[in-house]
Amino acid sequence: MSFSIKEMAQKARVASRQLAKLSAQKKNAVLASIADNLVSMSDRILAANQQDLANGRAAGLSEAMLDRLALTEQSLAGIAGAVRQIASQDDPVGSIRDIRRQPSGIDVGKMRIPLGVIAMIYESRPNVTIDAAALCFKAGNAVVLRGGKEALHSNLALAECIHLALQAHGLDPHAVVVIPDPDRAIMNELMTLNQYIDLIIPRGGEGLIRFVSENSRIPVIQHFKGVCHLYVDKAADEVKALGLLTNGKTQRTGVCNALETLLVHKEIAPTFLPMAAAMFDERKVRVHACAQSLGYFHNAEPASEADWDAEYLALEIAVRIVDDYQQAVEHLEQYSSGHTEVIATQDYSTAQQFIRDINSAVVMANASSRFSDGGELGLGAEIGISTSKLHAYGPMGVESLTTEKFVVLGDGHIRQ
Numbered sequence: 001m002s003f004s005i006k007e008m009a010q011k012a013r014v015a016s017r018q019l020a021k022l023s024a025q026k027k028n029a030v031l032a033s034i035a036d037n038l039v040s041m042s043d044r045i046l047a048a049n050q051q052d053l054a055n056g057r058a059a060g061l062s063e064a065m066l067d068r069l070a071l072t073e074q075s076l077a078g079i080a081g082a083v084r085q086i087a088s089q090d091d092p093v094g095s096i097r098d099i100r101r102q103p104s105g106i107d108v109g110k111m112r113i114p115l116g117v118i119a120m121i122y123e124s125r126p127n128v129t130i131d132a133a134a135l136c137f138k139a140g141n142a143v144v145l146r147g148g149k150e151a152l153h154s155n156l157a158l159a160e161c162i163h164l165a166l167q168a169h170g171l172d173p174h175a176v177v178v179i180p181d182p183d184r185a186i187m188n189e190l191m192t193l194n195q196y197i198d199l200i201i202p203r204g205g206e207g208l209i210r211f212v213s214e215n216s217r218i219p220v221i222q223h224f225k226g227v228c229h230l231y232v233d234k235a236a237d238e239v240k241a242l243g244l245l246t247n248g249k250t251q252r253t254g255v256c257n258a259l260e261t262l263l264v265h266k267e268i269a270p271t272f273l274p275m276a277a278a279m280f281d282e283r284k285v286r287v288h289a290c291a292q293s294l295g296y297f298h299n300a301e302p303a304s305e306a307d308w309d310a311e312y313l314a315l316e317i318a319v320r321i322v323d324d325y326q327q328a329v330e331h332l333e334q335y336s337s338g339h340t341e342v343i344a345t346q347d348y349s350t351a352q353q354f355i356r357d358i359n360s361a362v363v364m365a366n367a368s369s370r371f372s373d374g375g376e377l378g379l380g381a382e383i384g385i386s387t388s389k390l391h392a393y394g395p396m397g398v399e400s401l402t403t404e405k406f407v408v409l410g411d412g413h414i415r416q
Contacts, residue, residue, distance in 0.1 A: 003186065053069060143175075235345045266321050379398070
């Protein structure tokens with residue numbers, strides 16, 4: 001397949017200038033067309049997805065990877081709904097804040113503007129193709145999308161929905177470039193095109209993110225692994241805590257907001273861990289337990305140091321009993337990946353202390369880690385969950401895909 005990524009990036013840069021000037025109404029109309037196309041073209045998209053799933057099974061993809069790859073009528077309707085929710089949000093582009101008069105007499109404010117051209121490098125989730133395109137478009141950015149080879153047919157079918165909508169509204173189709181060739185050499189070249197691309201967001205396994213971070217000439221926002229923790233405090237409601245554990249660990253295992261480590265205060269362990277063990281047995285969850293907690297489980301393995309860093313993405317969890325709240329915090333400070341941490345406690349002051357002490361991208365009190373998602377947090381969708389403490393941290397929605405410029409208003413003012 002003959003494909004020039006440099007030429008596509010150049011065309012995306014040209015298209016980005018058109019997008020930056022679009023009205024909110026025009027952008028919302030295009031997004032509505034994309035959502036409509038997702039529904040009307042669902043048979044074609046699902047047929048392409050079945051081809052990818054068949055290829056994935058033949059290639060020996062894990063169940064977690066196949067789960068991420070799969071599309072259904074219901075999930076397509078959900079993706080279309082997310083696009084409509086993005087359209088319904090306020091457009092940040094052009095908004096001005098903090099206008100203040102300076103001693104010189106000039107008025108100074110900051111205006112939101114698009115970043116320009118964003119490149120996404122991601123693996124098996126085809127929904128990222130739509131989420132990223134819709135969010136970037138709403139924020140006035142062009143986007144270059146490089147999905148994994150395992151989702152190639154799905155991504156190309158989804159790209160058709162987008163391009164038909166852009167063409168129907170008289171817009172440059174290069175506003176959204178979906179790379180049709182999964183050749184690794186194209187990805188490597190993409191990471192060198194800093195004259196056309198303003199930001200790269202890798203989304204996938206830790207190996208992919210490290211590779212992009214180490215080899216890109218373009219600024220990178222990292223989405224490292226989700227080693228998410230639940231700490232069950234001595235003042236927890238045990239039934240509620242068990243619900244958080246069950247939902248966080250077993251609802252969907254192959255996602256970055258699933259729980260990977262359970263920390264339990266020693267005072268509540270004798271009553272809570274038997275409940276957790278029964279649930280793990282019922283759900284067939286494999287347990288890696290610390291020495292103090294090992295006896296609560298039937299077939300647990302002794303936890304190693306590597307288990308505290310593990311992102312299992314499977315029915316598997318590490319369990320540790322901690323002496324007190326401070327030891328739980330120290331564990332998180334040492335092993336957290338900066339994604340999502342949860343405390344279960346009915347003590348308001350402890351909950352507030354946890355929220356202050358823990359600086360992961362999302363910190364929760366008495367709510368499931370599964371809510372650590374752009375849609376659930378009111379963003380409509382997310383382009384990724386940033387674990388880089390840059391301009392964006394946590395789930396990234398439309399506003400995170402913009403920056404600010406200074407705006408100065410005067411009336412012939414000159415500097416003295």
